[in-house]
């Protein structure tokens with residue numbers, strides 16, 4: 122018998138636990154020529170903002186040992202264009218759509234949560250952890266009191282489950298996680314990218330035009346696993362784990378540490394089929410150890 | 426349509442210590458090759474990002490494409506160490522090529538700089554008419570594709586920065602001389618940014634339509650991650666388009682150099 126792969130997360134049913142990570146998958150169009158997007162558990166869209174943003178000047182990417190730094194700076198067409206031009210495309214597929222929203226102020230988050238709740242998205246992911254924008258972004262996500270304020274206000278306007286995306290660029294991620302939970306978050310997702318930098322030694326200039334950027338890819342996997350593990354112990358709400366997942370076994374680790382769902386991001390750049398291979402890899406793991414359901418994984422870690 | 430596939434290396438020739446010419450078997454995909462389009466090649470499991478390399482020629486009947494690349498860093502060094510018969514992970518063909526049609530009977534002028542020469546050679550080869558080609562290189566040992574270019578263009582001018590071969594000086598100095606002498610229907614250029622900028626300025630001055638192929642550091646190669654941004658003049662001011670999806674070829678007058 123094939124193991125069951127469906128997961129209920131914040132009251133929403135996912136056909137399998139594999140999502141695509143925000144910002145690495147656009148609005149799905151580009152990868153739809155590689156496989157049927159209905160194969161995915163869900164798609165988390167590129168971060169959207171109240172108004173169109175043109176993003177940061179290039180270079181926006183640098184390669185690092187088993188990772189990348191990016192500084193895209195939330196280039197996106199704005200929430201209205203997303204709802205009218207991109208969402209109908211995504212809704213053709215039998216998969217969950219998660220809207221990733223970013224604001225500069227508390228009222229912008231509220232305004233977006235209200236607007237997006239009236240659309241056909243299934244879940245809202247609140248990005249309070251983008252390291253590549255000046256105002257808002259990560260500034261909200263690094264202080265417990267600010268996290269509490271912005272999440273509790275936004276919650277009032279969100280008529281869909283509200284997932285808060287946490288920044289790893291903090292001293293104690295569990296403090297922030299607890300603040301978000303106390304403010305009414307339905308779930309948490311982690312990790313966003315880790316602030317980093319690379320320098321071209323020939324020109325003595327940073328490779329990124331923004332000087333610094335966010336690290337992602339296999340290099341961050343152990344940090345992400347550790348943070349999911351810590352946060353799982355600190356809160357009761359469910360978690361979406363991400364950061365460096367590129368195969369089924371990475372995802373299994375993330376789920377054992379405490380994630381109910383996993384997202385695949387940077388891995389798509391090396392291998393467009395990565396999310397599908399991650400899904401198949403999880404299934405194979407379950408079959409190999411004769412488990413009947415993917416539920417058996419979440420938090421199944423046997424600690425010393 | 427962009428595909429992710431395995432390509433076998435059929436032939437390798439070293440054009441210099443640092444420049445290599447590969448023939449890859451890509452099957453049906455060769456039919457979708459076009460001048461200005463490129464492929465993104467995985468350069469070993471230790472490197473997350475694929476390297477974009479222009480298609481330099483294609484033979485749909487044999488199912489092959491040709492690529493020429495220079496060692497610039499770790500990825501291209503890895504590529505140069507591969508052997509005939511080896512398999513490469515290739516994503517492509519990517520991007521929009523040069524629009525070569527509709528040149529209103531006038532000859533076209535092709536302008537190439539260094540490792541930007543391969544796509545320009547491919548474009549010139551596919552453009553009927555008495556077209557001229559100017560190609561610039563650092564020095565004599567960096568000169569590539571001269572023989573090939575002589576077969577497909579009316580006049581070929583090779584320049585070197587240090588005068589060790591051909592004409593001593595910048596490509597754009599030669600371009601300006603040609604523009605003063607003769608009428609062209611279009612200019613096509615690929616090379617370093619400074620060369621593209623100067624070429625675009627000359628094209629504007631002489632009122633000749635000009636297409637340029639841009640380079641930028643790339644992530645996904647398919648248009649999803651938005652990292653390979655280039656500044657393009659839009660109707661509401663400057664905006665960032667993306668080299669992999671909107672380019673790499675752009676109308677020179679739209680590019681914010």
Ligand SMILES: Cc1cc2nc3c(=O)[nH]c(=O)nc-3n(C[C@H](O)[C@H](O)[C@H](O)COP(=O)(O)OP(=O)(O)OC[C@H]3O[C@@H](n4cnc5c(N)ncnc54)[C@H](O)[C@@H]3O)c2cc1C
Pocket residue numbers: 183184463474475476477478479480493494495496497498499500501502540543544639640641642643668673
């Ligand atoms: C559309 C396009 C077509 C190209 N066609 C050719 C070609 O036909 N022949 C050729 O020799 N080169 C070509 N290049 C440049 C080639 O992609 C780079 O030289 C190569 O990526 C360098 O990789 P590396 O690992 O050797 O260098 P590193 O410096 O070690 O690379 C580090 C990272 O930076 C990126 N990078 C470094 N330089 C460039 C660059 N100039 N452009 C884009 N990314 C860069 C790499 O891809 C990699 O992700 C093209 C670039 C683009 C964008």
Ligand SMILES: Cc1cc2nc3c(=O)[nH]c(=O)nc-3n(C[C@H](O)[C@H](O)[C@H](O)COP(=O)(O)O)c2cc1C
Pocket residue numbers: 142143144145167168169191193195221248251286312313314336337338339341363364365366384385386387388644650652
């Ligand atoms: C190019 C790029 C763009 C990103 N854009 C966003 C974004 O808009 N919003 C967001 O919440 N996270 C964004 N992220 C972070 C990812 O969603 C994810 O949290 C992170 O990359 C870790 O996962 P990975 O290692 O699998 O990529 C981006 C990451 C990358 C690489």
